[in-house]
Amino acid sequence: MEAALDLMRRISPKKSETALSALLSLLPHYSSDLLSQVDLPLQVSTDTTSMKDFLLCEYNRDADSYRSPWSNTYFPPLEDGPLPSEELRKLEVEANEVFSIYRDQYYEGGISSVYIWEDDDHGFVACFLIKKDGSKTGQGKRGNLQEGSWDAIHVIEVNPEEDGTAHYCLTSTIMLSLATENKTSGTFNLAGSIRRQMSLDLSVEEGHLCNMGRMIEDMESKLRNSLEQVYFGKTREMVCTLRPPPEGVQICIPESRPI
Amino acid sequence: MADCGDEADEAGAQAELSDKEKKDIAVWFLSNAPVGEISYVAKDIRTLIGDDRLYDMAASESFPRHNKAHLLTLELPDRSGDVIITGYGEIDKNQYLEPRSAQVATVDHIKQACTGLRPATDDELPSPYIEEFRYALDVELCKYVAEAYPKGISAVYCTRGKDIDVPGNDFDLVAIISASKKSPQNFCNGSWRSIWTFEFKDDTQLVDIKGKIQIAAHYFEEGNVQLSTKNEFNDSTVFQSPEDCAVQLTNIVRHHESEYLQSLEASYLHLPDSMFKDLRRKLPVTRTLFPWHNTLQFSINRDLSKELGIGK
Numbered sequence: 001m002e003a004a005l006d007l008m009r010r011i012s013p014k015k016s017e018t019a020l021s022a023l024l025s026l027l028p029h030y031s032s033d034l035l036s037q038v039d040l041p042l043q044v045s046t047d048t049t050s051m052k053d054f055l056l057c058e059y060n061r062d063a064d065s066y067r068s069p070w071s072n073t074y075f076p077p078l079e080d081g082p083l084p085s086e087e088l089r090k091l092e093v094e095a096n097e098v099f100s101i102y103r104d105q106y107y108e109g110g111i112s113s114v115y116i117w118e119d120d121d122h123g124f125v126a127c128f129l130i131k132k133d134g135s136k137t138g139q140g141k142r143g144n145l146q147e148g149s150w151d152a153i154h155v156i157e158v159n160p161e162e163d164g165t166a167h168y169c170l171t172s173t174i175m176l177s178l179a180t181e182n183k184t185s186g187t188f189n190l191a192g193s194i195r196r197q198m199s200l201d202l203s204v205e206e207g208h209l210c211n212m213g214r215m216i217e218d219m220e221s222k223l224r225n226s227l228e229q230v231y232f233g234k235t236r237e238m239v240c241t242l243r244p245p246p247e248g249v250q251i252c253i254p255e256s257r258p259i
Numbered sequence: 260m261a262d263c264g265d266e267a268d269e270a271g272a273q274a275e276l277s278d279k280e281k282k283d284i285a286v287w288f289l290s291n292a293p294v295g296e297i298s299y300v301a302k303d304i305r306t307l308i309g310d311d312r313l314y315d316m317a318a319s320e321s322f323p324r325h326n327k328a329h330l331l332t333l334e335l336p337d338r339s340g341d342v343i344i345t346g347y348g349e350i351d352k353n354q355y356l357e358p359r360s361a362q363v364a365t366v367d368h369i370k371q372a373c374t375g376l377r378p379a380t381d382d383e384l385p386s387p388y389i390e391e392f393r394y395a396l397d398v399e400l401c402k403y404v405a406e407a408y409p410k411g412i413s414a415v416y417c418t419r420g421k422d423i424d425v426p427g428n429d430f431d432l433v434a435i436i437s438a439s440k441k442s443p444q445n446f447c448n449g450s451w452r453s454i455w456t457f458e459f460k461d462d463t464q465l466v467d468i469k470g471k472i473q474i475a476a477h478y479f480e481e482g483n484v485q486l487s488t489k490n491e492f493n494d495s496t497v498f499q500s501p502e503d504c505a506v507q508l509t510n511i512v513r514h515h516e517s518e519y520l521q522s523l524e525a526s527y528l529h530l531p532d533s534m535f536k537d538l539r540r541k542l543p544v545t546r547t548l549f550p551w552h553n554t555l556q557f558s559i560n561r562d563l564s565k566e567l568g569i570g571k
Binding site for chain 1 (some may be wrong): 276280281291298302306307308409440449450451453476477481484486487488489490492517518519520521523524526530533534536541546548
């Protein structure tokens with residue numbers, strides 16, 4: 001398992017799907033461990049009832065069907081597919097609605113889905129997904145990217161306490177890939193994936209959605225910064241180490257560490 | 260119960276994973292190893308395959324390919340210089356020409372080390388006429404590489420017409436520049452590879468120039484981020500004396516490589532605004548943090564705009 005995870009952080013994130021399927025065929029006994037520890041870019045399906053796209057993950061899957069957050073039904077149709085309780089479904093509907101607006105404001109497009117289900121204890125788990133195609137043939141408004149994909153997976157465990165607070169544990173993964181291509185600079189390709197965790201105890205006075213939303217917004221901004229400043233900065237630093245820019249025009253690279 | 264069933268099925272599937280499939284998987288991982296990391300990938304995949312015979316087959320197929328593709332440089336056993344592992348200098352699968360010192364290094368691909376060294380035979384070297392051009396270019400290119408790359412290694416090979424001994428014929432030289440930085444303790448590795456082909460054409464009295472530069476960088480401290488770039492160049496110049504050609508060709512290489520580096524810097528500068536913004540903005544279109552406390556407002560607005568038939 002350790003060797004498998006080491007391979008996953010060495011192989012290019014652009015090839016993670018092939019790498020994971022190879023590891024799954026090699027290590028069938030570890031399939032659930034691998035699937036839970038390795039994230040892949042999200043797949044999209046269409047809810048033919050509401051004619052809206054939704055995102056697929058392990059959390060809305062049952063057998064070969066996936067539950068749409070819009071109509072609360074499975075596609076392809078599935079009898080007796082598990083559904084969230086009425087109370088959680090209400091929260092799920094609201095979360096999907098609000099998260100769509102959040103997504104529109106930050107992503108100017110893209111697809112989002114939120115799934116909520118009962119936890120083993122008295123709490124619940126919510127999974128917030130976002131996928132954006134920022135390429136010029138997709139929803140890239142500025143049209144600078146030949147290829148540009150962003151996938152965000154936020155899984156948040158919520159455990160309400162007696163005293164009107166709740167414990168929130170958030171695990172977020174961002175996967176992205178961008179490519180530009182033109183005559184002077186050729187092809188320029190950056191791909192990355194990072195995962196971070198964060199836990200907070202918060203008062204539920206303003207509601208779970210408000211707390212979860214703020215945590216996700218904060219985490220997404222941190223991860224985005226980290227990718228842009230630290231991780232991409234490190235690759236740039238490497239280029240400058242291999243072949244330093246001529247003196248005088250050297251652009252200073254801030255020393256930075258990952259969060 | 261269902262899970263147990265699945266696992267049994269998958270275990271059955273594993274039994275059917277043939278030796279060839281296992282080897283292919285090993286080859287795939289080794290072939291996709293980032294620069295400087297193939298030995299780590301090899302260690303992992305050897306553990307996962309659990310069959311040394313299959314691993315050895317995969318390794319002996321993948322390492323030479325990887326070493327050549329990444330223009331691996333190895334120090335010569337007598338420490339007189341380095342040999343570049345490239346198809347242009349390949350005599351057979353374990354022997355590579357080092358044209359500057361006119362020696363042939365024996366290479367252990369899997370250990371990534373030179374194990375022997377012998378003088379090159381006359382057959383393996385170009386004619387004195389060609390050597391004049393090759394040598395002059397090597398000298399100029401070395402000066403350029405020393406000034407531009409802190410750890411660059413270069414070599415010039417004759418890849419066509421090496422036995423020509425009088426003017427009036429076509430021949431090709433290939434210049435290679437390979438620079439790499441391996442820093443696994445800092446979780447980063449990277450390489451710069453340039454391949455410049457010069458076609459000396461007698462009928463037009465021109466030298467046609469084709470260049471290819473590839474850069475790779477991997478940073479993997481608590482994450483996995485990879486850069487890969489590639490660009491190609493075309494140019495030409497006048498066929499002159501060996502010395503004049505060498506200066507002229509090196510100037511052209513310098514010009515294209517410097518320009519390329521500048522365009523890379525420009526790409527990095529545009530990253531935050533023009534590229535990243537099309538994925539996710541730093542702040543919402545409203546330029547203020549999302550009003551989570553006031554989301555009820557959104558629902559009302561949305562219902563209202565729906566009723567009024569505006570908005571989405």
